[in-house]
Amino acid sequence: MKRREFIQLTGLGAAGAMMLPLSSHANPVEVSLMLTPILDIQQKKQLADVALNAAKSMGATYTDVRIGRYLNQFVVTREKKVQNIVNTESFGAGIRVIVNGTWGFAASNNVTPDGIKKTAERAVAIAKANSKFQKEPVKLAQTPSYGEVSWKTPIVKNAFEVPIKEKVDLLLAANAKAMEKGANFVNSQIFLVNEQKYFASSEGSYIDQDVHRILPGINVSVVDRNSGQFKSRPAFSSPVGMGYEYLDGKAEDKIKSPGGIILYNKSYDLIEDAGMAAEQVKQMISAKSVEPGKYDLVLEPSHLWLTIHESVGHPTELDRVLGYEANFAGTSFLTMDKWETKKFNFGSKLVNVVADKTQVGSLGAVGYDDEGVKCKKWDLIKDGVLVNYQAIRDQVNIIGQKESHGCCYSQSWSDVQFQRMANVSLQAGKEQVTPEQMVAGVEKGIYIVKDGSFSIDQQRYNFQFGGVLFFEIKNGKIEGMLKDVAYQANTQEFWNSCAQICDERDYRLGGAFNDGKGQPSQSNAVSHGSATARFNGINVINTGRTI
């Protein structure tokens, strides 16, 4: 398709600028240019070889090169207005070396043979400077040489190829539905990511990957001027590693949950959700304020993913355990002595948590990680016991393992790769239980839908979570909506209170599109699956205040 034809087809071009979470190297670009390849695979291989040879000749014992092209698209609306359409592109190369047993890294957007060579020289120079402070040489776990391989997110419809007009029409239709149902304000957006990543290493791997992610969202607000109250409800979508087919809103992907609410699994109906949101926000304003105390919580997957992320995903990262994040994101209560006992009681026997970089539809799914390790699935918590961490090539020897877990990632070509969270998920229960049956067994409880407020300490122990929709459960029945609800616990007690998990039929993914870590801070996208689960006797506080 010719550039002009594409612009005419979309009806819109890039316009405006707004504060969005972009790489400092991302530049606005018109849509048609995003669909034109910059380099073919053989050109990338030739450039990568320039870096590998240059670094080796200057004394590097290991080198990896990432030539990356990162595309983003944001389509943003409110009520009847298109607020912004931004397409961005960031292209360049990052080169990492080991010299004198020390890491060095440099990056540049000059992806020419000369630019690549100079970047390799800078990486080597930095490694040599840092080696003065290196106490122990870096030890890399062995990984196979994969030769020339490729991987692509299994999308059905490339969202970047869908005309912008179609996206705008969808968002404005959703806004109209929310306003029709009584919303005062509504914001909606579609956010797309495409990471085109080429990796080559001095160990003989040449890996080409094409990664897609999509985040459709809506925020519906109702304002009661008389009482001065306002409430909002976000979308019941999840960010996913899929194409535009996620917005098909298929009937078979709709889930009717306790309380009569509709939730979504592998595809999402934005317009329907916008209408429901407006109706639910009105109820939220008039809901009963919660009585603080102990409750049995029934946590829906759209909520529980965040609790898993914060209280299981982060503390099982080995770099945190070892202290690399001590100055920023923090350390972990899951210290190595606990893991070494092989019997640390993390949770009840029902609690089985796996890390999985291969899960179809997940945000973190790739074929190979950003240091060329083939991705896999492994156990973190087995029958309630801590059995493993998340670790990468220069860490696994510390825990006596020979193979990286394949969870190394960098947010762009211009940032150094480091250990990031894999998709970490609670396995569905073996007992055949539906959410309705679970609710029926609760005497005094709260059913919580969708993630809300969240906070956890620097060792991932004491936490507080809110939510979006809260339903009171009395004697096995949903009684009505509550507000001002947050629950507090510590991680170990909370997971030991896990009394029941619904079966595979109820298993779904939630996720974080921008999870921060590192200095300078980098962002990672990761999914977390679970089925609805029950936690007994959790402390619930009332967050309502009068000012």
Added chain:
Amino acid sequence: MAVLSKDEAEQILKKVIGFSKADGIQATLNGNDGGNIRYARNSVSTSGEDSNVNLGVQSYFGKKAGTATINEFDDASLEKVVRRSEELAQLAPENPEFMEPLPQQTYGGESKTWSETTAKITPEYRAKVASDSISPASTKDVTAAGFLEDSRNFNALANSKGLFAYNKATGVNFTVTMRTNDGTGSGWAAGTATDVSKINPSLASKIAIDKALNSRNAKALEPGKYTVVLESSASADLVRLMLNMNARQADEGRSFYSKKGGGTKIGEKIVDERVNIYTDPWHEDVPASPWVGDGQARKKMDLIKGGVVSNLFYDRYWAAQKNVAPVPFGGNSIMEGGTASIEDMIKDTKKGVLVTRFWYIRPVDPQTLLFTGLTRDGTFYIENGKIKHPIKNFRFNESPIIMLNNLETLGKQERVVTSEGNPNGFIPSMKIRDFTFSSLSDAV
């Protein structure tokens, strides 16, 4: 070198404007040189430098606008990017909120945001900071983790209505966490400045080591309401939460600053009358760019005066809708302090808690500005005017509005690094009564 001089930037932007065939054109030119070093486990883990220059061009026809960018600066490339922005503008839909660019503005004199000393930071300086932090830690059975980052950047803006604006800035941030090797103590300190000679990473490292050693074997205290002495970083972490003073959100009824029944809280007293918060781009200790992204001039302006809301920020579109003058967002926030030192405030406290810093602060209720978060890296119990012993960390559930209504004492101001970012604040330490701690954390 990605930091162009004023003349160099103006020359490029004038050429760009000269190529325009649209109703109007506005162009921005930005460049950055940055460097950093990170260390942990008493060893350097990563360090690097980055550099980038970018030109952005927005052309418009009526209310239709298009933007294109490029990072090549020969004449052919400059003309190409202008033509592309015009093409996109012709294809774009009308934006009802589009505001035409401003004519030339007046910016009150030379900016104070640049320091030659910071601009000359070298990799060797960064390595020395790391070494001077790691060495004393390793002799005291303590492990250091820290981060130093420095930046030099410039921003320039020009348009077809004759506006030209230029500013260059430097900055340096240093944070360090020291943890005792037995895992029972942790201390933190920081420094941030425009001019690197105003921070002392070695002294900060020593303070963090002392805090770590003194915070070993913390005792548990019951959650509840306590008098707290907040070091300046802790103060700033909460004060910043009330400074999202967007007028449009307030007018729309979805902000703490919305008035019941309609309108905003401008003119209403919301906190203790000793609270004065303002923004001032010319401030000596925490300078900011004298202009915002669309070229509007910043000026010294009260946000909270005598506890009363003085101003909210109005973008140009919303100001026109409300028939008021636009109020551009401030580049810094300054809260007036007092003369009390941390030691003075401790001496004056019968029973209380000294907080070094907070962590993982997240909103709970936007209507009351209720937030939750935790203390971290040095929390101590005060009894009869003295630090009695270290205590376990607390989770709080508190609103900065409630907090600043419970103000006891204002301490000295300091340029602050907050727990998850740098809001460019100059904020005092403070003593607060009845601060709500809702649960205990065993995290060290």
